[in-house]
Amino acid sequence: MGKTRIHVLEDDQEIRNVIEILLKEEGFELQLSSSFSELKMNIQDAMPDLFLLDVMLPDGNGAEICEDLKTDIFTKHIPIIVMSAQNDSEEKATAAFADDYISKPFDIDDILIRINTLLKRSAESKTSKV
Numbered sequence: 001m002g003k004t005r006i007h008v009l010e011d012d013q014e015i016r017n018v019i020e021i022l023l024k025e026e027g028f029e030l031q032l033s034s035s036f037s038e039l040k041m042n043i044q045d046a047m048p049d050l051f052l053l054d055v056m057l058p059d060g061n062g063a064e065i066c067e068d069l070k071t072d073i074f075t076k077h078i079p080i081i082v083m084s085a086q087n088d089s090e091e092k093a094t095a096a097f098a099d100d101y102i103s104k105p106f107d108i109d110d111i112l113i114r115i116n117t118l119l120k121r122s123a124e125s126k127t128s129k130v
Helices: 013-025 036-046 064-071 089-093 108-129
Strands: 004-010 029-033 050-054 078-084 102-104
Touching: 004 013, 004 036, 013 029, 013 108, 029 036, 050 064, 050 108, 064 078, 064 089, 078 089, 078 108, 089 102, 102 108
Parallel strands: 004 029, 004 050, 050 078, 078 102
Antiparallel strands: none
């Protein structure tokens, strides 16, 4: 089995760079997108094991994208973490079936803990279905 792939959808270049460095150091394979249209193109090539989605995007809303992914037969099983600096985004993320929510500014260690927790839970649910 290959490396765990995480798709990061974040339009802020600096935040995307920080997340990229952090996750690559932890041994994850990354797909990076700065827009919803870019995400759609990237997942045609390879499906990730987890999505990390920003809410405020140039061509969409991360909570709405989360709901789209969670209601699609091909992506509904993939864990999604929604992140935002907006106060009301946690409620929107929960309503959109996000598996977790991270508020910005975020703690780097907290992101890693949440990612690893969701990946472990996802792996356990896959083995219990076999």
